Amino acid sequence: MLARGDKKRALLALRRKKYQESLLAKTDAQLEQLEKLTTNVEFALIQKDVVFGLQQGTNVLQEIHREMGGLAHIEKLMGETAEAIAYQNEVSEMLGGSMSNADEDEVEDELSALEAEMAISLPSAQAILPNVPDTQPLVTHDPMIETRTEELETERRQLVPA
Known part of the structure; x- marks a missing residue:
């Protein structure tokens, strides 16, 4: 626009x-x-x-803590565990390390005496058992006998240790 000489239009x-x-x-x-x-x-x-993730994690942790029973329950459980360990250590010490040779000899003597006493009080198995029959027994079917036999067998199992 300046080349044409139109200054206003160039300014615009x-x-x-x-x-x-x-x-x-x-x-x-x-x-x-x-x-x-x-x-x-x-x-x-x-x-x-x-x-949100932190909130969910916190909620899960709180639920787990509720299921565990809280700090008081954990402290009680830890105390009980410590007591049980101490008791077990005491028992182990009594049974294992603190017996002298004289105590061990006394225990073995007592065991020998008990074995001798058992041998005297039990009669020989040969004297108790009858002779084996040579003939086949007669088979009869009596429900009362079968029931009583089952009862006796159950009682025997309860009295005789496995």
Whole structure:
């Protein structure tokens, strides 16, 4: 426009160019703000998911702690366990390490005396058992006898240790 000598139109074109450049700068700034906002929203959604996960984890832990009975129950259980271990150690010490040779000899003598006493009090098996019959027994079917035989067998099993 300047080459034609139209200064007003050249000035108008420059103003329009300047306006559009400022409009483009404002639009770029708005787009940049929009990108920042989008990034912030995405980050906030991730934080929300993290907080939700933490909340769920906390709820599960609290449920597990309720099932375990709380600290008082755990302390009681630990105390009982310690007492049981101490008792077992005491029993092990009494049975294992603290018996002298004289005590061991006395225990063996007592065992020998008990074995001798058992041999005297039990009659020989040969004297109790009758002779085996040579003939086949007669088979009769009597429900009363079968029931009584089963009862006696059950009683015998209860009296005789396995």
